[in-house]
Amino acid sequence: MVELTNEELNSLNRVILTRYGIDFTSYETGSFKRRVARAISVFNLESVHSLWAKLLKERDFIYPFIDELTVGLTAMFRDPILWISLKKVLRTYHEKDPIHIWHAGCSTGEEVFTMGILLDELNLASQAKALATDLNQGAVKAAREGKYRKQVMDEYIQNFREYNSVKRFESYYTPHGDTVCFNQSLIRHVEFQNHNLIMDKMEQKFDIIFCRNVMIYFDTATKLRLLQQFYDCLNPGGYFIIGFYDALVPLIDEKKFEFFDLNAKIFRKI
Known part of the structure; x- marks a missing residue:
């Protein structure tokens, strides 16, 4: 190389x-x-x-x-502890309509469909309004389609079982040859866009922002600038969710965010 x-x-x-x-x-x-x-x-x-x-x-x-x-690495229900904890977050929004969500750096959409399943389980899908963005045009196209290779499904099924040992994960998708197609109803609330986190502004306000395993690739100055941007984009009391490998905890300003669930890497705007 x-x-x-x-x-x-x-x-x-x-x-x-x-x-x-x-x-x-x-x-x-x-x-x-x-x-x-x-x-x-x-x-x-x-x-x-x-x-x-x-x-x-x-x-x-x-x-x-x-x-x-910008090829991303992601998986359905990656880090099940996060999704178990996130259910507690979503239950606090039962009276809110709409619930504004931003998947920043959505990659090929596994996270977006995972969130769609949570919203469906909690009967909150009709109240949700999500924006899923990524710099990678091919990834955004794949995220819209929700088609994934069968060979990765064993991992996804195992992750789902750790999150929910009762329901059948297979009810959310249909096999087609060597791929599976996830139900489009799970992303009916989602708008997909190409977006450059570093250069493009975001004027919208959100209740929940995901930016998982994206900032690991940026230098410290950019991480701090993006943390400020996410803070500005959150509604008061809104939740910010980072990846397990982002190594951002030392950079989190405790005057701006409180640790809602440190193990799941969920922070709440003060």
Whole structure:
């Protein structure tokens, strides 16, 4: 795999920012180098220079390139302890209509469908209004479709059983060949959009914001800026949910957020 120098990475970032207006300079350097190196391999390119040239010559190449850079790792009912705790959160909103939810960095939609199942179980789907966003256009398209490979279903089923040992997970999807299709009724309340967390503003207000295992890729200054953005976007008493690997707890301002459930990584706006 190609090894990038800091100078090569900085040059590439300048090309992308100047030509396409997309800023990757806030990404943690080591992680971003690995992702660019992987993309060079995936697209059968020889070097950083050949990638740089392709980005300059082929304007549409930026889309598959970004999709490769921002591939997310997620799963249905990932970290069951979170979803068990989140039921307590949702029960506090039984009298609220609508319940505004933001899935920031929704990836391929596993989290969005998981939330849809919780809302369905608690009879809150008709009260919910969610926004699911991601920079990766391919991921947003996949999230809308809700089609996942059968080979990952064993993991998803096991996660669901830890969350709910009574109900059958199979009732939420239909098998089709080597894929399964989740019921579109689970995301009837969701609007999907492409959105760049670093560069695009968010003017809406929300009761619940998810941003799980996304900020792990950003430097400390960007993490702090995004934490402020999420704080500003939350309604008073709203909930902010991070990933188990984001390593954000030391950066959380306890004057702005209280720990609702530290084990589940759920915080509440003060």
